[in-house]
Amino acid sequence: MQTKTHTSTESELRQDLVTGDWVIIATGRAKRPEDFVSLQHADIESSRDSCVFEDPNHSGQEPDVLIYRTKDKDWTLRVFPNKFPAVSRGRAPRSLEQGPYFGMTGTGYHEVIVTRDHNRSIALLDVNAVAELADAYQERYLNLMNKKNIRYISIIHNHGKGAGASIAHPHSQLFAVPVISPYVQLELSGSEQYFKSNRSCAYCTMFTYELKRRERIVFENSDFIAFCPYASRSAFEVWVAPKKHSPYFERLNDSAKLLFGEAMKNSLYALYAGLSNPDYNFYVHTAPCDGNDYPHFHWHVEILPKTSTWAGFELSTGIEISTIQPEVAADYLRKQSSY
């Protein structure tokens, strides 16, 4: 049987025939089957001396695409392409059909955003440094959003081994990909449908109600709200969002960025203090950059602490079980959030 082949260093995007779901087969990170045995027990490298992000140039990382420095020229933040990218720069995506299946080469951008201090997670940074991190997110987003074939950009942060971080040094990641997944689509079409039915943004409605009711609020300032969502998928889940309607993270302006940094810092600090530095993931949900407008969407950050393991029922149905009421979680986090 003849099918198009591709070189083994390129990753592949493959689509589920039934759900339209996408997966990435990252052969650039490929392992031998036997390697998966030891992988399960692999520990995170946490010592500063052997940290590959302490001096990225000397540890063989890719050249920086962005670097921020103090007046003394010491770096405070840098961004470089991931050495083991899930998607890789370069050629236009090529179709990789196989029988009834659809796939394509995994082209795109996968970058790492590293803050200076090996031992300071975002919860322990000062607000200016968190705003600077948001700056870097945005600068890279703006740089990549109009690239050919890029339809969605995901900015994420993994903290701790349980949350999938393989390097202890605090770092975020940016993935620019040529597809919009059905999962992202759920929020896009849900908010569009809500807008059509109610002539208002679902998220604005949510935030207005939360600010009135107050029992799920974790933190707020003039421009941002941080709260435990009514339908939290994990215990102590926190969302951070602009109060004013805005579909596009990349349009966050510099004065609001400081307020965003404050809301992020406070939320992460509350988790740090209340749950003794738990593992967590957070990510920015913003409108796609596929050339369409998404006026009904409202960008926000979702913070998911690893307070439990999503097991068979959650994986099978997508219905997550949480063992604490978001109201109780928010009350507890609110008490932690002075620092």
Add this chain to the structure above:
Amino acid sequence: MQTKTHTSTESELRQDLVTGDWVIIATGRAKRPEDFVSLQHADIESSRDSCVFEDPNHSGQEPDVLIYRTKDKDWTLRVFPNKFPAVSRGRAPRSLEQGPYFGMTGTGYHEVIVTRDHNRSIALLDVNAVAELADAYQERYLNLMNKKNIRYISIIHNHGKGAGASIAHPHSQLFAVPVISPYVQLELSGSEQYFKSNRSCAYCTMFTYELKRRERIVFENSDFIAFCPYASRSAFEVWVAPKKHSPYFERLNDSAKLLFGEAMKNSLYALYAGLSNPDYNFYVHTAPCDGNDYPHFHWHVEILPKTSTWAGFELSTGIEISTIQPEVAADYLRKQSSY
């Protein structure tokens, strides 16, 4: 503000305002906020002497709803309600609206299915015992599928701490719930749409192609196929499915049950041998029992080994990254599957 309240032992089903996603707040299992600190490091109780499933009656489990015995009257399998249910039996679901949000009391059934041997996971059972397990799944499914307010039944199995098992003794779980989640809906509407466009079942198409191509097959017998899906979401993911079109797991007949047992046992044994007893989840995806027919659907089991951690990108976009090609994984598993 007046809203309906509910007793703290009842769990709650809450729906995301935007996506329609459901979560369960299982207050029957409720913890104090402080408890989540130690939970992160909790170990699984694995000794046989202190196992609560060795003698369920004496360890304070609920009375059996099903028990299978040998001729000598020793039990081989038993089913009882979960002592800390995610959803609880009893009253009809009551609406629990709150401002713009929709929720309801978490009514349903949550049962535990326990096989006799503390130390024998399914990979190590003989085929008859696996068929007996499938028997129990089916018997409980049939018993609950027509209960009032039950719209979907999920049967799952968690193996190992990393896969969310909190008790080492091999056990499966059945969840009968009053909602069909958007995640399950993706498969239902995807297969319906495929059927409308192609006048054939998407799954049958997939299996026919896999059986012809053979590179992703892990095991097959006359009635069942086990293979690594083209768009595997985790390394070494395996699906087990009937070759003949059938939307409904509960219609699996007794002769096919033995062949199903063989396919399951072989697949799980291949993972056991090849990956040194990895943690995994598996679950049955079958058509809902909500009174509608789903002729276009095709039931199957999905086995997801915990070969990696789904981190920020996966959680944010639903796009899973896997570091081995399903073809390579299947080839490796095929070599393990003689036992």
